[in-house]
Amino acid sequence: MRKKVTIKDVARAVGVTPTTVSNVLNGTNRISDETRRRVLQAVEELQYTPNMSARALVKRRTYTIGLFIPASPRVLSDSYFAEALRGMTEVALQYGYVVSIIYSDGLSDSVRQRIDGLVLTELKNNDEYVQYFKRIRMPFVALGRGGDPMLRDYVISDTNRGIREAINHVYRLGHRRMGYLLGPLGYEYVCERYRIFRCMHAELGLSLDRRLCATGENSREGGALAIHAILTRGVRPTAIFASTDIMALGAIEYLHERGLRVPDDMSVIGFDDADFSKYVRPSITTVHHDIYRAGREAASMLIAKLDGREYKCPVILPVRFVPRESTSTISLDNQ
Amino acid sequence: MRKKVTIKDVARAVGVTPTTVSNVLNGTNRISDETRRRVLQAVEELQYTPNMSARALVKRRTYTIGLFIPASPRVLSDSYFAEALRGMTEVALQYGYVVSIIYSDGLSDSVRQRIDGLVLTELKNNDEYVQYFKRIRMPFVALGRGGDPMLRDYVISDTNRGIREAINHVYRLGHRRMGYLLGPLGYEYVCERYRIFRCMHAELGLSLDRRLCATGENSREGGALAIHAILTRGVRPTAIFASTDIMALGAIEYLHERGLRVPDDMSVIGFDDADFSKYVRPSITTVHHDIYRAGREAASMLIAKLDGREYKCPVILPVRFVPRESTSTISLDNQ
């Protein structure tokens, strides 16, 4: 194992002290152009890279940011997290940071002091973790809405626009009796999407039949159960929105089992544009948002915050409505 | 910001020196039971956790392991990586390690010195990265086969058994003309699966028609193109195996477009048991392997290696053959 080259080595090579080398590298003090040039050259020749542990020790920073994953067995499997992670990692790299995964159930003192800040996701209405991280003064930014109305440091999708486009599309197809499948009410994104849905729905001059709305887990089973609940009430929407694509999928499967065809007997609209949404038959009409991009923005924001730079605060990312096979014009016998 | 409690603080509280505290915490030297007890108590009371940066500096270790992601735009989106990551993170935690994502295109000196070791995946036949990490003496273990025949530190699935069960199942359904859709030949897992397929196929006393085999990218398009290639040769297998579920999916879609029904006109068998395989219609018959578990094993092995503990070397994980809708008994007009 070749000995690691340290700041002293480059200092010696140039004939200056470590202080000087450090100064040219960090740009703290004024250094003459001549010296700077020679130091930089030596750094290049010796292939010097500062030891992160040493730097971390004195700066009291780890140059590591975390993606926080709330307790939930399979949540990372969702490509949601994978995409966010990819985006975060890419920008982190540019700033000399590295990203780690932090699971809520592994959140000990030792891991806490190994990160400078966190990107939080899947926030609840009054998120306990938000409270917690505020209390221990761990810097964070949020990916998606929720947690606390006072929070300003978040990046979200333009849900408003997405749902508006979706509902307009469905309206134009002739649908008037729309239903809604809600995910767990504790999550802010569930509430927000529903809120916007109701709002847009009202703007179209329609009045919402509460019997056409039901709630369930955010899963295929949850979607199936929710649509089941609605159907057993003896009512039937011609189009149904779901909080997420996975619930939409469950609903579609359930309807299929019951001999109801999608979209002929009922149109179904999801949200998220999950991987499978374009694979399945019928493919799912949904709202696409770019989680990879959101991950990038969140990391940028967090690092700017950590490094004490300016950053513009709520970042709102564009979405794209994606009409697919699960929606169609209303059929006559459904009128 | 409350001042961080250091080893000196607990030393002072107990009335000993930092050396002693360090010794009881690391178990290096003999310490009297009485002193040990008091130190441990103080540690508890003061909520002392050692500063990782300081420790890292002197031990010349970072207590971080990496999951290496070879260059490929969306590869982390596969739940393959997400699952592996989840498994790794969980065991890493137990040993006081943390895991980071390392993308091949961000592999600079500075990130290299921020990790103690790597878990490598998606190895090619003569993997350049394996060579590279060997050369720079970065410890690693492999998730999946490949890289170098001399490697012993890997964890793999029992592919042999998986494919044997799959092919036997298909054989029992009456199929005799089997084809194969290969992924990119550079990857060892592609070659291995194909090799085993040929071997098992021969053991059944069948001879393989090379016209029934084709290669393509590991994607839906690749699967579609590969089956297209076979079909244009004017031959038609009654059952076709694919290197991966995603290729199988592409093939199924293509066949569907061409008016061929799966499984009635052709049975299709995938490998991996991807998320979507049970969602899609027809759901895909495949071989399930537990990537989460593999991630756990890989992290265990790597950390044992780093910490200088013993570990048993190639770990072979069980697989499970999962028959689904995409395979059925051969129909008469196909005989």
Add this chain to the structure above:
DNA sequence: CGAGCGGTTGAAAACGATTTCATCTTGGTG
């Protein structure tokens, strides 16, 4: 001609652990 003043550089003290080696007790042994 000395004081004052930018502009550069260096000496030394952190940062918070681990580790080596010395020192100091004890208790056992011849």
Add this chain to the structure above:
DNA sequence: CACCAAGATGAAATCGTTTTCAACCGCTCG
């Protein structure tokens, strides 16, 4: 009773940076 080994603890060096503050140099100015 002297000696020695073993057991328990401590002093000090070290890891590789950053940072604070002092020192130095050559000028200009009064």
